[in-house]
Amino acid sequence: MTQDAMAGAMSAIPAGNLGVVADLSGDKQVFQVPWGKAMMWIFLLSDTFIFSCFLISYMTVRISTTVPWPNPSEVFALSFGGDPIPLILIAIMTFVLITSSGTMALAVNFGYRKNKKVTVLLMLATALLGATFVGMQAFEWTKLIVDEGVRPWGNPMGAPQFGASFFMITGFHGMHVTAGVIYLSIIAYRVGSGFYDRNKGGNYETVEIAGLYWHFVDLVWVFIFAFFYLW
């Protein structure tokens, strides 16, 4: 089928729930997106279950412990010369990650506009903000391990499960951010060097796929921020 005939056949497909039936029973490719995008979505779905397992086990140990849970508001407070400000580092990290999500969304948009230079710059800005986030997380871990004596098996503030939950959840998330920084740098390099112009006919959908991963990392942080730091 030629591109035009395919586009014509697609426009005849109904929207809404009838569209779902048509897509699933149409004896053709079900998801009308590039395969890389569909696969990234499936991967993110599986990642959702992994992070959910961490957060649910955190919920379970926090419900079942008879020892008081350490107050995150105090544990993660930071003092800039004066009184400690509650949770301030985590708030800054949240804003850094949201900013990086914004620059990534713009990078995807400029990718589809075929504006190579701006796309690369925005992707590099995103990666830089991501690296900043990981750096701040390293600072947070160091402070908790060295100054506050938090260990996966115990801590001076309360329930010993606090450390295990904290290191597993934020560690796994930080690993995702680190992987994302590397991933974005590679895609940005390829956009800049004209890889997609040479091999994909100038199609920058890979930027959107990388964007999906990055936004997901931000999405997971929304849940971690709510459940681990604020609850």
Place this chain on the structure above:
Amino acid sequence: MAQSEGHQQHPLGIYFWIWGLLFILSGFSYAVDYFQLEGMLRWSLILLFMFLKAGFIVAVFMHMAWERLALIYAILVPPLCLTVFIALMAIEGDYTFLARLTAFGPAAEIIAPHQ
């Protein structure tokens, strides 16, 4: 693919709007902790801001709002199973908590005195 190229050309304005909204909502979330709100008010506000932020990120930044319903269902329906998992583990956690109180708490000596 013709369709995927056609429908991703949005004006930049919507991204700046959502970006700003995410900042404001994050500020609200932080305010919940800063002003030390307690109890049901705290928990419901945390959940409200969390779901709003998650919704905006998935719908606009991840372009879910412009996808066909077949893909939306395939990605968003399976995580609903997690609500069952959450409910099961909440019940289990409560049970473990009560069992620990009975076995190791102050009442344990009365129920089963140590030899």
